[in-house]
Amino acid sequence: MPRRTATMLASTLMLIALLCAGVFINVPYAEMSPGPTVNTLAEHDGEPVLQISGRKTYPTSGHLNMTTVRVTSADYRMNLVEAIYGWLAHDSKVVPHDTLYPDGKTEQQSTQENAEEFSQSQESAKVAALKQLGVPVTSWVIVSTVLKASPAEGRLHAGDVIKAVDGTAVKAPDDVAKLVTKHKPGENVVFTIVPAKDQASAVKAHKTATRTHDVTITTAKSHDSGPERAIVGISAGTDHTFPFTIDIKLADVGGPSAGLMFALGIVDKLTPDDLTGGKFVAGTGTIDDDGNVGPIGGVELKTVGARSQGAQYFLTPKDNCAAAAKDAPSGLTLVRVNTIKDALGALKDIRIGRTADLPKCTAKG
Structure with missing residues (x-):
């Protein structure tokens, strides 16, 4: 056999061996890729995403799309070939498995956590939108979760309203931890609460629960x-x-990153102004009750997904701007926002065609 032919055959066999090895070698990585985008102003799976009753609503046009990222499951084992392909691909991102599933978190645990964050983001979106419109919202501090085998288990329950700790009125969730940590371990702390079932009954009857009792822990x-x-x-x-009903109907989505777009969709439906002017605007970002917009993960993939669906503008949290601008899809304008007020100002500029005034993302932020 000629030397050249033998060398080519050996090289081919070596390549095949390496590819076979790559297929069977698992690596501790996971993959993120662009997920679906959903127009908060439209229907999804046959029903409106935002459903408002008890208050006058107005027609809307255009798009205010929330964006998502797909991730491989917790038990998926990526092989070396897939990891290399993902690293080279433009529309995916390979990250350490522990980045998505820290501390050995299971698929079920991650799904539950994402569902809770999604639910909280919906509530904050409603509050932020109504505050922006000057609509009064009644709020109170509650027990959100109780850890198993903790001192509070069986004493406090999710949904209990915390009125005071050691006789000091509680006005914000952070107040609770501050008051508890004034104690040393082993000391008693007194919670003044309205039980969850009493609060639920009062809300249903449109009344204020007034009966409280103390719980010593x-x-x-x-x-x-x-x-x-x-x-x-x-x-x-x-x-x-x-003061009226706002329902957000969107299944199979998790995490807090749709908060901003939900809030903008609610504002659009409750005001006579058409916020987008018919333009295709997408975006992302967490939102708190006061309308502050926070950063999210996977922004580079969300911009790709948004542009592939036709988005012209992408509302980007300020702290995500630098990452998003490094490889922004052609034809997509990244607009920097830090609050819901910023986002509404940007939408006004887009609506009237004053795009030169938009605060655009740069590689510096």
């Missing part, structure tokens, strides 16, 4: 990575009542 020592402190094993959150 003995604090324990924290065992997390933070400084040692007294804990009772709960997380506090906020619940609200609205």
Whole structure:
């Protein structure tokens, strides 16, 4: 056999061997790719995404699309060939598996956490939108979760309203932790609460629950990575009542990143102005009750997904601007926003064609 032929055959066999090895070698990585985008102003799976009753609504046009990212499942084992392909591909991102599923988190745990974050983002979107419109919203601090085998288990329950801690009125969720950590582990702390079922009955009857009772809990020592402190094993959150009904109908989506676009969709439906002027606007970003927009993960993939669906403008959280601008899809204008007010101002500029005034994202932010 000629030497050249033998060399080519050996090289081919070596390549085949490497490819075969790559297929069977698992690597500790996961993949992210552009997911679906959904117009918050339109229908999804046959029903409106935003459903408002008890208040006058107005026609809308154009798009205010929320965007998503697909991720491989927690138990998916990527091989070396797939990882290399993902690293080279423009429309996907390969990241360490622990980035998406830290501390051995299971698929079920991740799904549950994402569902909770999605639900909270919906509530914050409603509050931020109504505050922007000057519509009053009633809020109160609640027990959000109770850890198993913690001092609070069986003593406090999710949905209980926290009126005071040690006699000091609670006005915000952060107040609870501040008051508890004034104690040393092993000391008693007194929660003044309205039980969840009493609060639910009062809300249903459009009344204010007034009957409270005290719950005394003995604090324990924290065992997390933070400084040692007294804990009772709960997380506090906020619940609200609205003067009319706002339902967000969108299944199979998780995480907090659609908050901004939900809030803008609600504002659009409740005001006579057509916010987009018929333009295709997409975006992303968390939102809090005060309308502050926060950063999200996978922004580079969300811009790709948005542009592939026809988006012309992408509302981008300020802290995501630099990452998004590094490889922005052609034809997509990245607009920097830090609050819902910023986003509404940008939409006005887009609507009237004053795009030169838009605060655009750059590689510096």
